Amino acid sequence: MGQAKHxxxxxxxxxxxxxxxxxxxxxxxxxxxxxxxxxxxxxAIEAARVLLRVDDVVQATRKHQDEGQQGPPPEDQMEG
Incomplete structure (x- = not known):
């Protein structure tokens, strides 16, 4: 009923x-x-900004971990 009045x-x-x-x-x-x-x-805007910052940090961490896994082979395998 309240919605109808609005x-x-x-x-x-x-x-x-x-x-x-x-x-x-x-x-x-x-x-x-x-x-x-x-x-x-x-x-609400500040909460959204915080969530976006956290998302950026998580993405940067994942990217850093992925680069570390795909980096050059360990030194003992390079001497081959």
């Missing part, structure tokens, strides 16, 4: 966390400020 352009409806009932958030006195939304986006 579709109809009634954007201030939400769920009362105490009762589970749908209420008008303006009457309930609950507002979500733009600063909360901005901080949420900043946190």
């Amino acid at each position: 579709v109809n352009g009634e954007h201030s409806w939400g769920i009362n966390g105490d009762t589970g009932k749908i209420v008008d958030m303006k009457e309930y006195g609950l507002y979500e400020s733009a600063s909360v939304k901005i901080q949420t986006f900043k946190t």
Whole structure:
């Protein structure tokens, strides 16, 4: 029902966390400020950056290990 009110352009409806009932958030006195939304986006972006950095480190480590395995043969085999 709350979603239907949003579709109809009634954007201030939400769920009362105490009762589970749908209420008008303006009457309930609950507002979500733009600063909360901005901080949420900043946190999500930072989390994505950390994951990308970890992925880069893992790829670099794998590449380094692969190069080590395909490198020149050990010295005792070179004298042949």
